[in-house]
Amino acid sequence: MGSLSKEGRKDARKEKKAARKDARKEKKDIRKTVKEEKKELRQDTKDKKKTAKKEKKAEMEKIKKSGVTGKEKRELKKEVRHDAKDKRKDTRTTKKEEKKEIKTEKKLDIKQAETKKDERIKEIKEERGMVPASEEPAPYLGITLYANSNFRGDSMSVNNDWWTLRGSKVGNNPCSIKISQNNVAILLYKKKNWNGKVMYLRHKKEISDLDDPDRGGKKGFGNSITSVRVNPFIIELNVTVVTGENGELPGGWPSRTEAEKEIKEIIEMTNDFLERQNSLLQVKINDLEYRIDEKRWHLDKKKNDKRIKIPASWKKSGFVNVIFVNVVTDALGISDSGKRGNYFAVGVKRKSIDLLDANGNTIPDNEGNSIVGITQVESLAKTFVHELFHHIGDLEHPIDEPVEDLDDEGIMYNMMTQGNAANIKLLHLTNSQIEDTHQKIARHAWAKTKRVE
Ligand SMILES: [Zn+2]
Numbered sequence: 108m109g110s111l112s113k114e115g116r117k118d119a120r121k122e123k124k125a126a127r128k129d130a131r132k133e134k135k136d137i138r139k140t141v142k143e144e145k146k147e148l149r150q151d152t153k154d155k156k157k158t159a160k161k162e163k164k165a166e167m168e169k170i171k172k173s174g175v176t177g178k179e180k181r182e183l184k185k186e187v188r189h190d191a192k193d194k195r196k197d198t199r200t201t202k203k204e205e206k207k208e209i210k211t212e213k214k215l216d217i218k219q220a221e222t223k224k225d226e227r228i229k230e231i232k233e234e235r236g237m238v239p240a241s242e243e244p245a246p247y248l249g250i251t252l253y254a255n256s257n258f259r260g261d262s263m264s265v266n267n268d269w270w271t272l273r274g275s276k277v278g279n280n281p282c283s284i285k286i287s288q289n290n291v292a293i294l295l296y297k298k299k300n301w302n303g304k305v306m307y308l309r310h311k312k313e314i315s316d317l318d319d320p321d322r323g324g325k326k327g328f329g330n331s332i333t334s335v336r337v338n339p340f341i342i343e344l345n346v347t348v349v350t351g352e353n354g355e356l357p358g359g360w361p362s363r364t365e366a367e368k369e370i371k372e373i374i375e376m377t378n379d380f381l382e383r384q385n386s387l388l389q390v391k392i393n394d395l396e397y398r399i400d401e402k403r404w405h406l407d408k409k410k411n412d413k414r415i416k417i418p419a420s421w422k423k424s425g426f427v428n429v430i431f432v433n434v435v436t437d438a439l440g441i442s443d444s445g446k447r448g449n450y451f452a453v454g455v456k457r458k459s460i461d462l463l464d465a466n467g468n469t470i471p472d473n474e475g476n477s478i479v480g481i482t483q484v485e486s487l488a489k490t491f492v493h494e495l496f497h498h499i500g501d502l503e504h505p506i507d508e509p510v511e512d513l514d515d516e517g518i519m520y521n522m523m524t525q526g527n528a529a530n531i532k533l534l535h536l537t538n539s540q541i542e543d544t545h546q547k548i549a550r551h552a553w554a555k556t557k558r559v560e
Contacts, residue, residue, distance in 0.1 A: 130224035249287035271299040280330040292385035294336040307542035343393040345423040357433040358455025376488035407436040439490040442497035451498040500544030
């Protein structure tokens, strides 16, 4: 299981930045060397030509001095000219070949620098996934638990995950909590190892009695919290890209490279969203496969036939299964809550209508500006997150648009509202949606296996 503190993520970002910077420098050096090599080659060629000219002149001089005349003299001169011509030709050919070699080598060197950078970034990312929560440096989060209600008794600053509070300063039964800063979150569990009933809290707040709903608490949570979590859970994805019969990629993706690039961007946007929400969740691709399948190339929810299920061989236990298909009829994506097929799907083919509301109007943001310029990948990321939460959190479409008091953030669109055309950056999840999701995750096998004992 991997999870990372804010500090750790910052370090990873720094390292990635350094890797990119080094690669840029290396490429610059390669280009400089190539320039020098080319200059040298030009000088070399010039010198060769000069020498050849001198040699020709000397040969002619020799003929003149030798005293031969007539036809013989003409023949000798002709030979010298011929030789000189051949030499010039050779020089040109050598120059051409050497130039080509420099170019090829440059290409290889640049490619090598790119690969080196990619490998370094991959390593940084892998490390990210494997760092155990307990070994992470613990940044100050401004979260304090108190043994008794009304912020009395022993207290403890929570900056890291506790799979059991037994033996901690506040023991197994903290009764009140203070969160002194925004953009932090904590999960409180009734059972050890982040299991059982869960309570999710984010942003600045003070709860003087965790058992009292009137004071921000929740019935049953007084005197009974056994484990707490402040670092995100990583949900690992088993990805299938469904291809058409002739290997055609969904949504007109031109190549596998392009498909993977966009999927990577979707994952990055998803993780940015999850981090912005302080959801204590992150996603990560574990596996990506291409599977030819004409039936599931086009999913039709209404038909509700066999194609809606996915073959067992496509699934991987312990992971969230996601498939990218060409089209989902009358929808952008589809998901089940784990009863039928255990997967969710995203239709890659987008229409520009995605950017409009039901009446065909552009959707204004919270300052009344129309949202323009939402890209295909942003649209895909939005669907991806929407379906992900239908799937892992069993979340439904909210009937009323819940507007939450997030201080001055002014976020107004719910990620789970159907047909919401807002940019992913203007979407959010409510506290209870995140809490419900973590409650589901605590029960799912794929999340449980990632917990420590
Ligand atoms: Zn939906």
